[in-house]
Amino acid sequence: MASSDRRRSKYDRSYSVQEEGLKVGLAGPAGLSRKSRPCSRSKSTRRGQLGTVSSLTYSQKQALTLSWRLMRTQAASCFRKVLLELEIASPKVKQIFYKAALVDAFNKDEDNSATMEAHIRLVIKFFDDILSTLDDDDECLKKMRAIGSSHAVLARSCNFSGDIFERLGEITMERICSHENVQKTREAARAWRILIAIIIDELRSGFDGEARQHRKCSSSDQIDNSPCEEEDDLHLKVRQLRVDFDSSFQT
Known part of the structure; x- marks a missing residue:
């Protein structure tokens, strides 16, 4: 619980937006420069008591659904920038997407x-689902943790770690909270910060829990297999001794 509170407090930031920053778009042709972000962060109080989606007020839920409806047509562009920036911040993510693109190029029969x-489409659908079930706290948390746990398989094959979710949260928060449709009201920006913090915390919780389970299963398999391997090795040695004995006796 303490580690969960520490992770969530990391996202409890107050965005102080400068007026000139609202007039200037994100710098660079691809919008990936972090130097010209129109918002800056300042640490605030811990948010450990904001445990779930139920902590959102009615007005915050309204602000979330309204702002999402307004930015929905631009969501693909927004999340593409998020993932491109995540690739820059985490080479592991870039390698995973690169390998997936190669597989997709040679296998058009199956959906990759x-x-x-594909991740951009899934992220948009994820927010569609979450924002349509804000009143069902259990369902929201279930969906968040399921996404996190589904990435646990990458922990062994690609050295994927929970820290990547933390980085994803920071980038997503900056991108969404600097969007013009979110900046229209202070309530919307605050609501998005809270929601993204909860999402990232639950994603990592699901990922860490499933990754630990994978490690336990892997350790159990090794323990279960080791006696069999030792027994097989013993049988081979005994068989070899018999062969050597027979050979020496015949000579």
């Missing part, structure tokens, strides 16, 4: 959910 474009 590991590519960046």
